[in-house]
Amino acid sequence: MTEFATDATALSIVLTGGATGIGAATVARLEAQGHSVTVLDIVQPTAPTAFIHCDLSDPAAIDRAMAQLPGPINRLINVAGVSNAAANDKILQVNFLGMRYLTERLVPRMTDGGGVVIVASSAGYDWRQRQPVIEEFLNTPDFGAGMHWLQQNRTAWQDNPYKFSKQCAAAYTYRAAGLAFRRGIRVNCVNPGSTGTRLTADFRRLVGPQRYDWGVQQVGREGTPVDIAEVIEYLATGNNRWLNGVELLVDGGYIAGLTGGWIQTRGPQ
Numbered sequence: 336m337t338e339f340a341t342d343a344t345a346l347s348i349v350l351t352g353g354a355t356g357i358g359a360a361t362v363a364r365l366e367a368q369g370h371s372v373t374v375l376d377i378v379q380p381t382a383p384t385a386f387i388h389c390d391l392s393d394p395a396a397i398d399r400a401m402a403q404l405p406g407p408i409n410r411l412i413n414v415a416g417v418s419n420a421a422a423n424d425k426i427l428q429v430n431f432l433g434m435r436y437l438t439e440r441l442v443p444r445m446t447d448g449g450g451v452v453i454v455a456s457s458a459g460y461d462w463r464q465r466q467p468v469i470e471e472f473l474n475t476p477d478f479g480a481g482m483h484w485l486q487q488n489r490t491a492w493q494d495n496p497y498k499f500s501k502q503c504a505a506a507y508t509y510r511a512a513g514l515a516f517r518r519g520i521r522v523n524c525v526n527p528g529s530t531g532t533r534l535t536a537d538f539r540r541l542v543g544p545q546r547y548d549w550g551v552q553q554v555g556r557e558g559t560p561v562d563i564a565e566v567i568e569y570l571a572t573g574n575n576r577w578l579n580g581v582e583l584l585v586d587g588g589y590i591a592g593l594t595g596g597w598i599q600t601r602g603p604q
Contacts, residue, residue, distance in 0.1 A: 346370045346572060347408050349441065351391065351434070352415025354378040356532035357454065357567070360560035361414060364568045375400050375437075376415065391415055391433030392425055394478045401440060408445050410571045411438060412452045413504075418537035419497040424485065427492070430500035431507070432481045438511060438522075448519040452570045453508055454563070457528040457586045459501030468492075469499075469506050497541065501526075505582055512580030521579040523570045528586025530558040553598040554587035562587075 348365055352358040353374030362372050362384055374380055375389035389400035413434045417426055438451060445451075462469055468491050475481040485492065492499040508524040529538070529551050539547040551557045566585050569575065584590050592598030 344369070346410055347405065348372045348410040348412060348571065349375065349404060349408055350412040350414060351375045351389070351437065352413075353384065353386075354380045356414075356534070357527065357530065357560045357563045358414035360564035361412060361567045364561075364564050365572070368568075368572065370572065373404060391437065392428035394433070394436055397433060397437050397440070401437070404441075404444075406444065408441065409449050410451070411441050411445065411449075412454070412567060412571055413438065414454045414567070416454070416500075416534075418534040419495075419541045420534075420537040423493050423496045424482070426496040427485055427500050427503075428478075428482070430497070431503045432478050434504060435481075435507060435511075436478050439514065442511075442514045442520060445515070445520055448576070450520060450571055451511065451522040452567050453504055453511070453522065453524045454567065455504040455508075455524050455526050455582075456501035457526045457584055457590060458498045459503070459505040460526050460582065460584060460590065462502035462506045465502065466506070469503055472503060473507055473510065495541075508582060509580050516579060519576065521576070523578055523580070524582045525563060525566055525570065526582055526584045526586070527563045528554075528558055528584070528589050530560060530563055532560060550589060553592060554589050556587070558585070558587060 348370055350358060350362060350372055353362045354376045359380060362374060365372050373385040373387060375387050377388065377390050379386050387400045387403050390396040416430045442451065472484055475484050505524055505526060508522055511522040514520065514522065529547065563585050566583060593600060
């Protein structure tokens with residue numbers, strides 16, 4: 336494998352979902368370091384950031400957005416996502432199928448030594464518990480085939496579309512890590528835990544307010560968008576060129592506490 340430099344002073348970065356929350360916090364950190372960020376979103380950021388309208392639920396819209404992107408591109412950061420409040424199909428389209436579509440079309444345009452960051456969720460960290468069905472979905476070759484699979488296998492995912500979408504995003508990291516590894520392009524994943532954003536109310540309803548608040552109490556506080564953005568920034572721009580195909584839990588230690596037994600093992604049901 337050829338060595339590639341990954342520590343350019345100023346990078347050209349494409350980031351989805353940069354108008355609010357974790358995405359906006361990440362954009363702010365990247366631009367403060369002198370990097371050039373182009374945001375793909377359905378909402379224009381309030382900050383004076385380069386912006387291209389893009390609906391990740393529509394492959395044609397993704398193609399139009401990609402045609403407007405500047406070049407060369409050094410990094411892709413996939414933050415955009417919708418919560419459990421969205422329609423079932425929309426959740427899978429935005430959180431996985433659109434993300435995969437964009438990633439696989441943008442990676443060939445990226446410079447050698449580049450990198451991709453996928454933001455999934457701690458809700459998807461347990462994807463191996465249902466690996467056979469997830470692998471079956473990931474085997475679909477494109478957006479259309481993915482939608483067909485979802486329509487034909489609704490009982491496999493529609494009980495919790497958000498969780499399934501994030502399980503798929505986390506699992507996809509391992510496949511995406513091989514897309515262009517010989518060119519030094521790495522793909523890593525961030526799995527945020529409970530984080531205070533405009534989507535938090537939706538997640539509290541999904542798991543139940545008591546259970547959500549109990550989980551937050553176990554690690555002392557809710558995460559902030561900046562907590563997650565710090566890790567995304569490191570994966571995208573830090574000195575980590577031998578890090579590829581890795582999932583990082585960013586949850587204040589909640590999963591570690593459950594695994595290691597240093598927090599309560601049972602909360603409100």
